[in-house]
Amino acid sequence: MGEIQADFFEGVGDDSLPFDTQSIDGTITTVGDKIYVIGGGSNDETDGIDVRIFNKSKGKWDVPTTLGTKPAQCKGHSAVLLNNDRILILKKDSTPDDCTWFLEVDTPYVREKKEKMGTEVVAWSKGVKAHAPKPIVISGPSGVGKGTLISKLMKEFPSTFGFSVSHTTRAPREKEVDGVHYHFAERTSMEKEIRDGKFLESASVHGNLYGTSIEAVEVVSDAGKRCVLDIDVQGARSVRTCSLDAIYIFICPPSFEELEKRLRARGTETEEQVQKRLRNAKIELEEGKSSGLFDHILVNCDLEICYQTLKKLLGLDGCTGTTPIDGSSVKNVELPNGHSISEVNQKIFIHCVTADPGKKNLFVLDVSSLKGGAPGRTRGLNMYAIDPFANCLNGGLKETNCLNGGLERDANGIILT
Numbered sequence: 073m074g075e076i077q078a079d080f081f082e083g084v085g086d087d088s089l090p091f092d093t094q095s096i097d098g099t100i101t102t103v104g105d106k107i108y109v110i111g112g113g114s115n116d117e118t119d120g121i122d123v124r125i126f127n128k129s130k131g132k133w134d135v136p137t138t139l140g141t142k143p144a145q146c147k148g149h150s151a152v153l154l155n156n157d158r159i160l161i162l163k164k165d166s167t168p169d170d171c172t173w174f175l176e177v178d179t180p181y182v183r184e185k186k187e188k189m190g191t192e193v194v195a196w197s198k199g200v201k202a203h204a205p206k207p208i209v210i211s212g213p214s215g216v217g218k219g220t221l222i223s224k225l226m227k228e229f230p231s232t233f234g235f236s237v238s239h240t241t242r243a244p245r246e247k248e249v250d251g252v253h254y255h256f257a258e259r260t261s262m263e264k265e266i267r268d269g270k271f272l273e274s275a276s277v278h279g280n281l282y283g284t285s286i287e288a289v290e291v292v293s294d295a296g297k298r299c300v301l302d303i304d305v306q307g308a309r310s311v312r313t314c315s316l317d318a319i320y321i322f323i324c325p326p327s328f329e330e331l332e333k334r335l336r337a338r339g340t341e342t343e344e345q346v347q348k349r350l351r352n353a354k355i356e357l358e359e360g361k362s363s364g365l366f367d368h369i370l371v372n373c374d375l376e377i378c379y380q381t382l383k384k385l386l387g388l389d390g391c392t393g394t395t396p397i398d399g400s401s402v403k404n405v406e407l408p409n410g411h412s413i414s415e416v417n418q419k420i421f422i423h424c425v426t427a428d429p430g431k432k433n434l435f436v437l438d439v440s441s442l443k444g445g446a447p448g449r450t451r452g453l454n455m456y457a458i459d460p461f462a463n464c465l466n467g468g469l470k471e472t473n474c475l476n477g478g479l480e481r482d483a484n485g486i487i488l489t
C-alpha cells in the first residue's frame with residue numbers, strides 16, 4: 073500500500089526525516105537510504121521541476137545529473153513511489169497530455185548511467201497512454217537511395233509512417249527545410265543536449281555530428297505512427313543496444329560504381345565530400361553486410377522493385393495506405409485541478425476536488441502494464457474515471473475509504489473482493 077503524498081507544497085512536518093520538512097517546498101519520497109525532494113528548489117520557471125537528494129547514510133544533499141526532458145513547473149504535484157525504482161508524478165493544473173510523469177531513480181537505465189557518470193542520476197520520462205508501433209531503422213551508404221525509398225513510403229502511407237527528424241551540424245542542402253529534413257543545429261548546443269541525455273543516439277558521420285533526439289522518435293509514436301529512422305551504421309548499433317525495439321534494414325547498391333554514379337548525379341556534394349562519402353561507403357558496406365546487426369538487407373537496383381520488396385517485408389503489400397498500423401494515440405482523461413492520491417495493487421486512485429457534483433471525481437490510473445520509460449516515454453498508462461457512489465451496497469463509499477486504499481474496484485466502480 074502506498075502512502076498518500078498529496079500536495080506537499082505547503083510543507084509537511086515530519087519528525088522522522090533528518091531535515092526540517094516545513095521548509096521544503098516540494099514532495100518528499102524515500103527510496104532506501106535516499107530521500108528525493110522533487111520541486112520547490114528553483115524559482116526559474118523555464119527550468120522545469122528540479123530534484124534534490126538527501127543521502128541519509130552520508131548525511132548530505134546531492135544535486136543529481138538529471139536526464140531527459142524535465143516537466144515544466146506547475147502549481148503543485150503528487151508523488152507515489154512505484155516498484156521502488158520510479159516515482160509517479162501527477163501534476164496539478166496541467167493539461168491532460170502533460171499531467172503524468174515518471175522520475176526514474178533506480179531503473180536499469182538509471183543504474184547504467186550512474187555507473188558510467190559516477191554521479192547520482194535521475195531520469196524523467198513522460199507518461200502517455202498510446203503504445204508505440206515498432207520503429208524501422210534504415211541504414212546504408214550515402215547515395216544508395218535511403219531518402220528516396222523513405223519518401224515513397226511516406227507519400228504512399230502518410231498516416232502510417234512518420235519520419236524521425238534527426239539533428240545535424242552539417243549545412244542544409246538547397247531544398248532542405250529546417251525541422252522537416254533535419255534540425256540543423258550548432259555543434260556546441262547539440263553537444264550540450266547530447267550530454268543532457270536528450271538523444272537516443274548520436275554519431276560523427278562524414279565529419280559532421282548527427283543524432284536522433286528522443287523527442288524526434290516519441291512525437292511520431294505519440295501520433296500513433298510508425299517511426300522511420302534514417303541513420304548510419306554506428307547509429308543503428310547504438311539504437312540496438314538501447315531499449316528501442318525496432319526492425320533494422322540495410323540498403324545496398326547493386327555495385328560500388330553505381331553508388332558513385334548516383335552520388336555524383338545527385339549533385340549535392342562537393343568533390344571532396346563525394347570522395348569522403350565513397351571512402352566511408354566501403355566501410356559501411358563491409359559492416360552492414362557482415363555484422364549481423366541488420367534484420368534485412370535490400371539491394372536497391374531497380375527502385376520500384378526495391379520499394380515493393382521493402383513494402384513486403386513491412387507487411388504492406390496489398391495495403392492501400394490509409395489506415396495506421398497500430399491505432400492512433402489515445403487522449404488522456406482530463407483531471408480537475410486539485411487532487412490527492414493513494415495506491416493499491418498497482419492502481420493509483422486519484423481523488424479530485426471538484427465543486428461540480430455532476431463531475432467525476434475519482435479516477436483510477438492502472439500502472440500494471442507500463443512499457444518503455446527513460447530515455448523515452450513511459451507508455452501504456454490506463455486511466456479511467458469511476459463513480460465512487462455507484463453500485464455500492466451500503467448506499468455509497470466514503471471518500472476516505474477510497475483514499476486510504478482499502479477497496480479495489482473495477483472499471484464500473486464495483487468493489488472487487
Ligand SMILES: Nc1nc2c(ncn2[C@@H]2O[C@H](COP(=O)(O)OP(=O)(O)O)[C@@H](O)[C@H]2O)c(=O)[nH]1
Nearest residue numbers: 214215238274275277282283284302303304307
Ligand atoms: N547516427 C546517425 N546517423 C544519421 C542521422 N541522421 C542521418 N544520419 C546518417 O548520416 C549520413 C549522412 O546523411 P546526409 O548528410 O543526409 O547524406 P546522405 O546519406 O547522402 O543523404 C547518412 O548515412 C544518414 O543515414 C542520425 O540521427 N544519427
Ligand SMILES: Nc1ncnc2c1ncn2[C@@H]1O[C@H](COP(=O)(O)OP(=O)(O)O)[C@@H](O)[C@H]1O
Nearest residue numbers: 214215216217218219220334338372373374375
Ligand atoms: N534504384 C535507383 N536507381 C537509380 N537511381 C536511384 C535509385 N534510388 C535512388 N536513386 C537516386 O540516387 C540518388 C541518391 O539517392 P538518395 O535517396 O538521396 O540516397 P541516400 O538518402 O541514401 O543518400 C538520388 O538522386 C536518387 O534519385
